[in-house]
Amino acid sequence: MNDNKVLDVHDKPAPGRWLALSLQHMFAMFGATILVPQLVGLSPAIALLTSGLATLVFILVTRFKVPAYLGSSFAFIAPILAATESGGIGSAMIGSMFVALVYGIISLVIWRTGSGWIMKILPPVVVGPVIMVIGLAVAPTAVSMASTIKVNGVAEYNLLHFSAALVTLAAAIICLMFFRGVVSLMPVLIGIVVGYIYSAAIGILDFSKVQEADWFAMPKFLLPGIDYEFVITPELLLIMVPISIVTISEHIGHQLVLGRVVERDFIKDPGLNRSLLGDGLGTLISGFLGGPPKTTYGENIGVMAITRVYSVYVIIGAAVFAILFSFIGKLMAIIETIPQAVLGGISILLFGIIASSGLRMLVDHKVDFGQQRNLVIASVILVIGIGGASINISETFQVGGMALAAIVGVFLNLILPGRTNESLADDPIE
Template identity: 70%
Template sequence: MSKAILDVNDKPTSGQLITLSFQHMFAMFGSTILVPQLVGLSPAIALLTSGIATIIFLMITRFQVPAYLGSSFAFIAPILLAVNGLGESGKAINPGNAMIGAVFVGLVYGIVSLIIWKSGYKWIMKLLPPIVVGPVIMVIGLGLAGVAVDMAMNITNVDTGLKEYSFLHFSAALVTLFTAIICTIFFKNIISTMPILIGLVVGYLYSILIGIVDFTPVKEASFLALPDFLVPGVHYDFEVTSKILLIMVPIVIVTISEHIGHQLVLGKVVNRDYIKEPGLHRSLLGDGLGTFVSALIGGPPKTTYGENIGVLAITRVYSVYVIMGAAVVAILLSFFGKGMALITTIPTAVLGGVSILLFGIIASSGLRMLVEANIDFGNSRNLVIASVILVIGIGGAKFIVTEALSIEGMALAAIVGVVLNWILPGRKEAESSGNDTIE
């Protein structure tokens, strides 16, 4: 293992702090602002809450875990479903009410972290093995494939209100996509950790050249502006419905698994065992409290970011001071009105271009988890669990209890996967083999 240039608690010089903090900020920037752009939330509030959540996480983990928290892609489909669905009263659920679901996601994190603190972590490893988590992660990416392609190819006709194919916009999507691919494949330095951001920048410049960017919002924006907060009881009515809880909360099955995976990888990078010290309960609590606070002011749910773990691995700078610096930079940038307005002018096609790659990578990472765990698909048990999860999740199956109470899509797939893994014969053999646990 390479020796650290700056270890976890080493203090960088002022110059190092500034440059390295901006580097981490840029690494997470593209993905963090993409999520709110896709679900109709404010990019500024996403940046602000990513910085706040990261600081909370660092404090909860006693400044021992150099992880950055950004917008979670696992919640894109649930938030879209919540925003476009119907509440119990028959009225449309707005993004604010979807945030209520995210508040409860944060509470569930807290409950799970408390249980782990009291009983240890091995039970959750058994509850969420790769044969369940891998296919569910694939559902996240593949379930959003249609959204990405529609964004890349089609525009809304202002006269008819209907979607129609546009080669001009599709070309912008392709330029964005191939730029991100080139950065990922042909560069092995810091550039390879920021393909989404670089793809967005190049795609945006191309879009300006072909005339599909409207700068009116930038001209009208002030230099300094408050982010668009969504506070319950102030900007929307605080209404907790069973439907919104069933749409959002079951996704913690996926995000907790993602969190564990990131802690294991991060531990290998910095040569520490974060599952034991400061403990999985602390890192989960930090993640959950970050999501809780974020949701209370209108930000999307949070997760630790693999992009920033990649930056740590490449630079060998593990200092929590640098991560804290990146969080402060994100918070300050969120109040830059002109910059945030510029983000809103990014064409939908450009977002669609990076989404094609990003959602595909998410799906592939689920497949990678299955491969790395040596899951044997010659075993009928594994084949059944994976097959049912994929079809239920991608097919959009629903379990309707009442008109206002239903579980569907990815949430239903995750629950069914956990249940099948628990009740089908052969579970104990799979656990004892060591190939079916996230360790």
Template identity: 70%
Template sequence: MANAVLDIDEKPKALQLITLSAQHMFAMFGSTILVPKLTGLSPAMALLTSGIATLIFLLVTRFQVPAYLGSSFAFITPIIFVSNTGGVGSAMIGSMFVGLTYGIVSLLIWKTGYKWIMKLLPPIVVAPVIMVIGLALATVAVDMAMNIPDGNGGKIYSFPDFSAALVTLAAAIICTIFFKNIVSTMPILIGLVVGYIYSAAIGIVDYTAIGQAKWFALPDFLIPGIDYEFKVTSTLLLAMVPIVIVTISEHIGHQLVLGKVVNRNYIKEPGLHRSLLGDGLGTLMSAFIGGPPKTTYGENIGVLVLTRVYSVYVIGGAAILAIVMAFFSKAMAVIETIPTSVLGGVSILLFGIIASSGLRMLVENKVDFDDKRNLVIASVILIFGIGGATLKIPQVSDTFAIEGMALAAIVGVILNLVLPGRDKEVADLDE
């Protein structure tokens, strides 16, 4: 590509490779560690698995797609729900089945083409579900930002903590709006750093974990059959697997945008089936050793646009640095001491952006809400998802239940298929 500083297959010099890879890794760092912090998983495992998953993705896509795989925000609510009901092991098993589902879908796309999935997951279904993902977490973010435990199992308002959340939020907003260079791609990381410094200044940081941590140590692996019993239930499957409706659509969107940035058609070559398989294998591997589900990152595209460095060597270098960082336990201990209110501050912006991105999808695809069909589908998805609707059939099983976001996604797909007026054609992505 004419305007590329480094194109896909170009290898930078050694020192340049290290600096560019470090820059890329830190752009992904904040979002990657935020998911495990919110869900009770290990940030070190999230970093380790993001690096390994990225290397798997590069291998599967024949080193043609410069994409970094990080922790998926779409699975925050399902992981929390499944972990609370069946333990963290259940969340890992559910994530494994998510990875397997990616594999099945990629096989179908390989054999039958991609247009069927575009018809199954149009913007009128996917966009409202994305909005649900963000809005359903709104109360979680606000609670984290301003409340602290009262010691009796309840919560009380804390102005110092809320002030830390507001400082964190302000730093992330300023980073996003007023900077146009590489800094603008790291609002989460910079918000966390600024919020942490402010929290330390007002005395709400507990440094105990840092003092107790070794300099280097193995991350906390979670292996099925060793660290937890491998038990598959309908609850974990129904809570987690339907979310692929959103993440697969997100993946397709990222591949289309990324292809435009680097002037290639990734739907055709190496093919949507390969990129989706790489995503699925990364998620399967991550879950098998104790990390969250993976997804291609929008932050990655932002860095590519700003730097015009498209080299897969840089992406691979960022992945290797993430793997190395995961064993630096002093750094991981610092992450453990980040106050909940600081996490709440960045979550307010991040969850809001997730919801707004669903709204943007509706606008960009010119979804017509004068069409009652579209109005009905979006309305039902939003209320089912945000309201936490639950489908239980005691006559079938006491454990069978589809809840909230998963139910909203399934109902949205069904409504799109059965209501009259569905578009018959899908835009040709080969052009």
């Protein structure tokens, strides 16, 4: 065991230290968690609230054995936008709930049959390119947000706003490159803060909402049957559900890396079935209340690796803080005043990092592109996903983009000759 650990999984810190450590974890996930709802038109307050609730549920389901924080998933940005365009924001919430159902079904199957089969159908040559698609498919959105503003409903280039995006981007890069410790794990939050201050200096902020906001305010819920009609369509399911292939892969990867950090095998104890179920229930609660789908956060794993504090109670404290912050109306109003240019600037880096992490997976696992099989699978996934290819059976029945890329990738991996036994369980990350 690691003798250098400060607090083990079940250790409780002293009250004052507990407060500081939990706030640190909350700020580590804060920027990314509120960025997703900002990009897809959901409430940042609901994203914070549901991230806290989802984390508490996850810890409960995993029997207080896995110190993981659940935040907004970037894998669902493009699907949520597509589902919203197709049937309104309510459709995206319905889709999220069905993604959670898939998690539950797979969790049940793993409970009965073991986890070996899912590791084999999701090798790095499939998961890596699909992760790249997550970042690259929404790259045009980031650039547009960074460099344009709407004038009479038409997007026009604006140098002043683009300068705010560049300042935001520069601040985030400086955090990553020239700082160590916890600061290097919060480039999104720090980049947004610096970009916000610069935006205020050049006069592109509107503080009227902040002045009008109450200190206490209920988050804006989106409830089925009240705020939208609960209508399920095949098109909706095909837009959202296949992305679970990606997020389940991400979940497994995070459990493996976190296990190495705290020196435990979470795939065996409490079991992949329990951690997937906890993730799925968190996404179900989030979708029901109007928040984005959830995923375990690498940022918080990084904080644990640096601080050597693995206490699940610290994560619980961060979840409680997130819930409390979601009811502070002034804070949420400030978040809503963040200029699109600032969000676009940080998205340029963040989406690029997501794409690069997929490339890193291919490099780390030494995927051989001298083999035609690997070349074919990766090439087809990238072009279908980034190009936005779709299969349109009718006006209301189609599957395309990232979802189609993930499905085709898994299919090609199963039918093409030359399969190896390599899986995500062979993750070389230390």
